[in-house]
Amino acid sequence: MQSSRLRGPTYHSSPSSHSSKQLVSRSMAARRLLCSLFLAAALFGVASAATRRHDWDIGYQFTSPDCVRKLAVTINGHTPGPTIRAVQGDTIVVAVKNSLLTENVAIHWHGIRQIGTPWADGTEGVTQCPILPGDTFTYTFVVDRPGTYMYHAHYGMQRSAGLNGMIVVEVPPGGQPEPFAYDKDHTVLLNDWWHKSTYEQAAGLASVPMVWVGEPQSLLINGRGRFVNCSSAPTTAASCNVSHPDCAPPVFAVVPGKTYRFRIASVTSLSALSFEIEGHEMTVVEADGHYVKPFVVKNLNIYSGETYSVLVTANQDPNRNYWLASNVVSRKPGTPTGTAILSYYGGRSSPRARPPTPPPAGPAWNDTAYRVRQSLATVAHPAHVVAPPVSSDRTILLLNTQNKIDGRIKWALNNVSFTLPHTPYLVAMKRGLLGAYDERPPPETYDHAGYDVYAVQKNPNATTSDGLYRLRFGSVVDVVLQNANMLGPNSSETHPWHLHGHDFWVLGYGAGRFDPAVHPATYNLKDPIMKNTVAVHPFGWTALRFRADNPGVWAFHCHIEAHFFMGMGVVFEEGVERVGELPPEIMGCGKTRGGH
Amino acid sequence: MQSSRLRGPTYHSSPSSHSSKQLVSRSMAARRLLCSLFLAAALFGVASAATRRHDWDIGYQFTSPDCVRKLAVTINGHTPGPTIRAVQGDTIVVAVKNSLLTENVAIHWHGIRQIGTPWADGTEGVTQCPILPGDTFTYTFVVDRPGTYMYHAHYGMQRSAGLNGMIVVEVPPGGQPEPFAYDKDHTVLLNDWWHKSTYEQAAGLASVPMVWVGEPQSLLINGRGRFVNCSSAPTTAASCNVSHPDCAPPVFAVVPGKTYRFRIASVTSLSALSFEIEGHEMTVVEADGHYVKPFVVKNLNIYSGETYSVLVTANQDPNRNYWLASNVVSRKPGTPTGTAILSYYGGRSSPRARPPTPPPAGPAWNDTAYRVRQSLATVAHPAHVVAPPVSSDRTILLLNTQNKIDGRIKWALNNVSFTLPHTPYLVAMKRGLLGAYDERPPPETYDHAGYDVYAVQKNPNATTSDGLYRLRFGSVVDVVLQNANMLGPNSSETHPWHLHGHDFWVLGYGAGRFDPAVHPATYNLKDPIMKNTVAVHPFGWTALRFRADNPGVWAFHCHIEAHFFMGMGVVFEEGVERVGELPPEIMGCGKTRGGH
Incomplete structure (x- = not known):
């Protein structure tokens, strides 16, 4: 990722001396970008904004997110892709090169409104034609509001194949302060995962009679999970390796007494989730980039496409580890709890040590009233x-x-x-x-x-x-x-x-x-x-x-x-x-x- | 498939009265087609030629060609696709609709020279951009020579996913007679088949270290085979069904005393094959659309991309069935014999009955001299x-x-x-x-x-x-x-x-x-x-x-x-x-x- 601070006047240079068609076309693109930049500056009073360039190569890669080997569609070899970090008003430039063999691609920037750049929304069939193998398409857009967002493929069922990641937009120096304070943030991307390819899933859905995708095999946290039937199920025993580095449990380290902002996004294909951090209360402060009137939960219900920020204070016994847990709600679960580890710096527990308690199983999956109450509790922060x-x-x-x-x-x-x-x-x-x-x-x-x-x-x-x-x-x-x-x-x-x-x-x-x-x-x-x-x-x-x-x-x-x-x-x-x-x-x- | 006899003069009507751009473009296409038709007529002295239209829908379909369920890419729901039958000089029109979800496609008409229509060769990256999902691309070309040909995808490794079939071009009434006679023809499309998807195969080939595709799991005759480890291998037991109609053995029925032209094409991804019909001599008469000085073989060596016609007389005991057998040569085989059944009408054996003998195992896989001798024996028919x-x-x-x-x-x-x-x-x-x-x-x-x-x-x-x-x-x-x-x-x-x-x-x-x-x-x-x-x-x-x-x-x-x-x-x-x-x-x- 390259980042460079740009000053407005640099962009004022007239393109009128350009003569060839190609240059004119380039100058038009520059003018469009210029508009967006000025719009961002005008809207948010930001004196200068950065342009943050990312070069992405989309390809096939064998991965073992839940210890079972599967062909995934990856960004620069990884799934999830890199977290895009930026400051409000920045221009994000992502050059997406499609290195798939026969498959096209399109990437949606979920939660970014694309003001002035509707062609960069990445929605195949709505805002663009897909990107062909061998082609590079450059998305250029302004992140106009601070908050927690995500990106993912928006073509066929390609999101499920691994093309997803998070976007974090910070308040710029001198910008309107957020109505809460924290010491550091962590990003948590929740997902569900199938062993069948997305082609098989889609073909099943389009069949007569329909073959439903079924419940996911695993729940992932930051792209990692663990398939429970690894050694027993004959169909996966051969391709399952519980010591594969791809499925090492994610560890979230905290310093005792500090307060953390967990930025949580759900990019699940199917599952509604209940997320919790064992033994720690969570104060909900942000939803989809908007400040929430704070409320405390033990379990955060999070639906596919939603993002939340919760504040968590590291105020528990530092000498043991705790589970981060993701459980299916709203559908009868057929998938074990997705887990990660919260570990205290300076405690006596090894960071990767399994917590002494079983992972939390979450609330009753069919307690709709409980989830509706949380929906109703999510209102705007009084000052915002x-x-x-x-x-x-x-x-x-x-x-x-x-x-x-x-x-x-x-x-x-x-x-x-x-x-x-x-x-x-x-x-x-x-x-x-x-x-x-x-x-x-x-x-x-x-x-x-x-x-x-x-x-x-x-x-x-x-x-x-x-x-x-x-x-x-x-x-x-x-x-x-x-x-x-x-x-x-x-x-x-x-x-x-x-x-x-x-x-x-x-x-x-x-x-x-x-x-x-x-x-x-x-x-x-x-x-x-x-x-x-x-x-x-x-x-x-x-x-x-x-x-x-x-x-x-x-x-x-x-x-x-x-x-x-x-x-x-x-x-x-x-x-x-x-x-x-x-x-x-x-x-x-x-x-x-x-x-x- | 629609077929209509066209007369030359019908195409003489002048397009000059057309005014809109679209019509001009259409008339250009018509003129291109007209050129090809006249060329064909001029070359072969055919007074009239047919236009044969096919509408193809390319989609995903679960198939069990060797009794193991796999997602294939199919034509109108089938793999192999339909055999295109035409007469020399005919114009073939194939409207290929891509109904895949995210994947493009291109189809090559293997052996057709595309004289005057080089843009219809179907070679992605050479003669055309691929066909996008949702788009229909119409291939129009003249089959200018009688003979046995094939078609298959020519994009990525898509041919291996199931997109293939045969083209049979007959001599027109009044055309130059073929230098041999037969009563009826049979088409035999040979293939090899893997259980891994082509995406996985390609990702393996591009990996460091490379993961080779390995020997095929099965050999197919007209899209049908039988995976031998169906019940024993745990990874396939669940998805293997030996009574699936997709893998019922093909039966070639013959009338005692009649002579058959077996039109044989190999669309294998990897394997060189030796093909034989148990107990029956084969006289080679055609190779890649050209007449061969006839020679008799017990085993026909056939390499990927080749076609042959052999004449076979049904002169054996009609009361038993015989194997058609396809065996790997040139590479050390890791794949069992591919089989089909030859059955005599009026004999005492049920058409689908397993022949009483084991399937022929073919010649020694590493007998290169044997294969070179056949290559050398393949020369032009003296009269042609x-x-x-x-x-x-x-x-x-x-x-x-x-x-x-x-x-x-x-x-x-x-x-x-x-x-x-x-x-x-x-x-x-x-x-x-x-x-x-x-x-x-x-x-x-x-x-x-x-x-x-x-x-x-x-x-x-x-x-x-x-x-x-x-x-x-x-x-x-x-x-x-x-x-x-x-x-x-x-x-x-x-x-x-x-x-x-x-x-x-x-x-x-x-x-x-x-x-x-x-x-x-x-x-x-x-x-x-x-x-x-x-x-x-x-x-x-x-x-x-x-x-x-x-x-x-x-x-x-x-x-x-x-x-x-x-x-x-x-x-x-x-x-x-x-x-x-x-x-x-x-x-x-x-x-x-x-x-x-």
């Missing part, structure tokens, strides 16, 4: 409330159902299962390419008065569409996500919904059927937290509000990899006419194939 | 000799060696290991894109006087390059492929070299060092067979001649999938300035990314 607009211009009600289309199980919103177009929306809309996607918008609502969310849907049929919602630029939009019973009786899951390009206010959660005549009156307009990912609890609803003020095209979808693959998503467009000239590098597929 | 030019304008001597580059094992020609560029040569050269490939040609020869082909090379270093040989259009080129000892002592393998876009005359084979002052005098200029694939035997040399008269850019490489991946290939260009306007659909990668 961003007041939501008091009303919205438009409300979109989305009924989340499991459906059957052509014998395949799908997920649908208002009975429409989402498919990605092959020409990215951003390109198709800017260029006016007709027929690139269905111009008919998906339905705005459903028959909410007559729908029993606790019953099996009478007619599980649905249609597929790549239509999208076009939002009036600057308008305020409410979305209510209504969960329901699945295809089988008495079943409903938790869905973590992630919005690209925005943070939204979380206005409320409810159990059962949402009633638009009743429930909006219960919304929290006083101190709602802003987030980019939010849970929709079983048989419940979640209401959120956002301002459609970021020109671009933005995905909004369940962050469970298999669910998005099965159609659980929608797309919003706003102010696409305000988006500047698109970088040609995002094109080359679908209707822009071969320079069309 | 195409006389070679008596001399050549240029001779390229290619020393085939195994080398080490940056700790990785590679194959090299004259110490240059081939790498594919990311902008296809055909596009880069037609558009004059600088820097798309190394403009310095690879070496024309090596120190042949001083090289001991039986010794371990003193210095195994080599360089990599994507340079190519530019041939004067219309010139006659000799290529001598010199085999040598590998990195280890006393080791040399058979390499089947395949030339795209041409047939070449096979002028001679020799053992040991080729001497340009001596051996050309021994060339067979009287009745050499023409082929597109030829074996270079261990420690030996093979000399071939071709006329560089097909405008385009053409790969020439070892047909062993892993060897080409490790650099064992070169590329020829000839008359690229004569190539018509390129279809934009072949672009979109490398320097043509995003319409550059």
